[in-house]
Amino acid sequence: MIGGDRVHANANRLTTDYGGHVSQDVKGGLRDSRSADAGPPAPLAGPRPPRDTVERNVEALLHGPAKYTLCEAARKAGLEPESARKFWLSMGFPSLQDESLPRFRDYDVEAMRAHAKALASGDFTDETLASLNRAQSHMSDRLVLWQHEVLVEYARTELGLDGISARYWVLDNIKDYQDYLRAHMEYSWHRHMAALLRRSETEVAQMELLDAENAQLLRAFGFIDMVAFTNRSNELGSAEFIHLIEEFDYTCRDIIYAAGARVVKTIGDAFLYIADDLVTGAEVSTGIVQALRNIEGMLPVRASLVWGGVVSRFGDIFGPKVNLASRLVDVADSGAVLTDKDTAGILRNLRLGRYTLVPAGSPTLQGFGKIDAVELRRMPTA
Known part of the structure; x- marks a missing residue:
C-alpha cells in the first residue's frame, strides 16, 4: 500500500476538495459519485485544489521561485547563453519563446554551474555531456510519468476517486x-x-x-508480442484496457527480472529483453508465454529468441540479429517461441533436457529472405 497512515489521513478530507466529481465522506461513504467511464462530467461546481497549492509544490521541488532570465542564469553559472540554451534543450525542455522573462531559479543555476565545471575540467566533451544529459532527462521524464500514473491509479482504486478527481488529489498531495x-x-x-x-x-x-574495435556483445535476446492487441484494445473500456496492459507488463517484468535478464525497452504491446546467456533467454521466452497463457482474459502472445552479437547504444541494442528477432516474432504463431537455425543448434548442444525444438517451416522474412525457423517448446513438468 502506498503512503500508509498519512494517505488515509488525507483521504478523510476528500469531501468536495476535488471538484465534486467523487467525494469520500469522512464516514467512508461516497457522495456525488461519478464513474470515470460514464461519459463527460457536468461542469464543476465544487472547489478544485487552488492553483497556489500546485505552485507551492513546484517551488518546493525547484527550491524557490523563478527569478532569472536565461542570460542572467547563464552568467551566474559561468556559461555563454548559447551553451545554456543547449544545456536546457539537452535536458528535454522546450526552447524559450521569450527569453526576457524570468524562468530560472538558483536550483537551475547550480545545475548549469555543474555542467560548466564538468566541461571546463576537460574530462568531458560537449557531445559527451549532451548525451549524458539526454539520457538522464529521457529516463526521468518516463519515470515521473510512470510514478504519477501509479499515484493516480492508487487514488482511484483505494480512495474511491474518479479519474479527474484522482489527478487533482495527486496535484495536491505529491509533496507527501x-x-x-x-x-x-x-x-x-x-x-x-x-x-x-x-x-x-x-x-x-x-x-x-x-x-576490440569491432567486438559485439554476444547475448540472448528476443521479443514478446501480444497478438491482435489493436483489435482487442478497441473493444475495451479504459479500466479493462489498463488492467490488460498492467497484467502483461507486470508478468513480463517479473519473469525477466527473476531469471536474471533485463528489459531493453517496451514498444506498445511488446517487450524486448536481453540475457547474458542462452539458457536464461530460453527460460524467459518460454516462461512468459506459459505464464500469460494461464492468466484469464489475457490476449495470446508470441515470442522470439536469438543468440548473437549486438551493439549497445542509447540504452537500446542494435544489429542484424536484433532485426532477425523482430522479424521472427512477426511470423510466429500464437503461443509459439520462434528461433533461427543457428540459435537452435546451440540450444541442442547445450542438452538442456527441458526443451524440445520443432521445425517451423521456412518463412520469408523482410531483409533476410527465406530462413529455417525452429519452434522452442518447454516440456511439461512431471
Whole structure:
C-alpha cells in the first residue's frame, strides 16, 4: 500500500476538495459519485485544489521561485547563453519563446554551474555531456510519468476517486511522496550501476579475446508480442484496457527480472529483453508465454529468441540479429517461441533436457529472405 497512515489521513478530507466529481465522506461513504467511464462530467461546481497549492509544490521541488532570465542564469553559472540554451534543450525542455522573462531559479543555476565545471575540467566533451544529459532527462521524464500514473491509479482504486478527481488529489498531495520517490531513485541508480559494473567486467574479458574495435556483445535476446492487441484494445473500456496492459507488463517484468535478464525497452504491446546467456533467454521466452497463457482474459502472445552479437547504444541494442528477432516474432504463431537455425543448434548442444525444438517451416522474412525457423517448446513438468 502506498503512503500508509498519512494517505488515509488525507483521504478523510476528500469531501468536495476535488471538484465534486467523487467525494469520500469522512464516514467512508461516497457522495456525488461519478464513474470515470460514464461519459463527460457536468461542469464543476465544487472547489478544485487552488492553483497556489500546485505552485507551492513546484517551488518546493525547484527550491524557490523563478527569478532569472536565461542570460542572467547563464552568467551566474559561468556559461555563454548559447551553451545554456543547449544545456536546457539537452535536458528535454522546450526552447524559450521569450527569453526576457524570468524562468530560472538558483536550483537551475547550480545545475548549469555543474555542467560548466564538468566541461571546463576537460574530462568531458560537449557531445559527451549532451548525451549524458539526454539520457538522464529521457529516463526521468518516463519515470515521473510512470510514478504519477501509479499515484493516480492508487487514488482511484483505494480512495474511491474518479479519474479527474484522482489527478487533482495527486496535484495536491505529491509533496507527501517526493522524499520517498527521490530516495528510491537514488538507491535504484546505485544498485543498477553496481550491477552494470559487474556485467561490464565480464564483457571486457570477453572482448579481450576478440578484435576490440569491432567486438559485439554476444547475448540472448528476443521479443514478446501480444497478438491482435489493436483489435482487442478497441473493444475495451479504459479500466479493462489498463488492467490488460498492467497484467502483461507486470508478468513480463517479473519473469525477466527473476531469471536474471533485463528489459531493453517496451514498444506498445511488446517487450524486448536481453540475457547474458542462452539458457536464461530460453527460460524467459518460454516462461512468459506459459505464464500469460494461464492468466484469464489475457490476449495470446508470441515470442522470439536469438543468440548473437549486438551493439549497445542509447540504452537500446542494435544489429542484424536484433532485426532477425523482430522479424521472427512477426511470423510466429500464437503461443509459439520462434528461433533461427543457428540459435537452435546451440540450444541442442547445450542438452538442456527441458526443451524440445520443432521445425517451423521456412518463412520469408523482410531483409533476410527465406530462413529455417525452429519452434522452442518447454516440456511439461512431471
